[in-house]
Amino acid sequence: MTGDDSMSGRYPPDALKADGLRAGAGLALTLGPFLIAQPHPLIAAPLLAGAALFGVFALRTAQRRFQRIAVDATGIRQHGPLGRAIRWDQVETVALRYYSTRRDRQGGWMQLTVRGAGRRIAVESPLDGFDRVAAAVAAAVRGRGLPVSEATRDNFVSLGHAVDPPRPSPFRR
Template identity: 50%
Template sequence: MTTTHHRYPAEALWADYARAGAGLVATAGPLLLVPVADWIAAVLFVLALLFAVFAWRTFERQRTRIAVDEAGIALGEPPRRQIAWDRVTEVRLRYYSTKRDRSGGWMHLRLEAPGGAVRIDSTIEDFGRIAERASAMVRQRALPVDEVTRANFRALGAPVDDLPADGAPAVDALPTDH
């Protein structure tokens, strides 16, 4: 397998940038333009700080590059965090719905190893390829996964069903008919 490179496209992050900007305008704007009571200023300042941190984290996500190859997965250039596939101790794949009928949402893949974890959400380019590689590693190493992770890999077309479950309850799994 050759190395594949993945990033979060700007188009996938514009909504987060818009939320951060709107939050900053709504909280920092009154601080700068209107005299307010001290306790209100403190609340607005804390909220503005939270929106600024959210904007910074969104910017960092846009700059993040992920490399995947036979040896493992690396986050950043130069790598800030690297995990070799043979060091992964836990894999979780979750689906977060944005609609009641579960038709909209995103997935979040977490690969944990001694010394840290890599977290990737499905807005990254070619998420399916990363998930397929993680699924292959889970099957190859016979890592136990919970029922939610098992159902979500199955929904992506990268099943890990031939493995023993770790006994976790099956909740919040992506429906397999989507």
């Protein structure tokens, strides 16, 4: 990105609503038995562990409601609760992972993780503008010559963003 070019994205309300419903249903199923009876400790322990997981998921979903991801010529920023920023010259590692929801690899989502300066910013593909964020991160990887895993390289290519630096031509003009 050059000059004042910048973009930001948010998670769409429909995706957040679905995650909120999942978190609520999970909490109801894991905490509901405690409203009806006092479960045996062998049953209570897994129910409370499940409730803790669904609680973390609910908090993460609530955080995303107020979160905005921005990229510009200087770096990537996460605005909102627990906001943070990483300048492009501070990026140390980048990973782009694909998580499939079916065996035939149809459906699923991607998660882009950028680490640097002791901070981590993770962005998932439901984000409005995910492709533009991925393009900016790919440009930073190319520009800095950062090594990435083969899976990350393949996932960037699947989005249309090469991360390998251009190779010089063996022919001089």
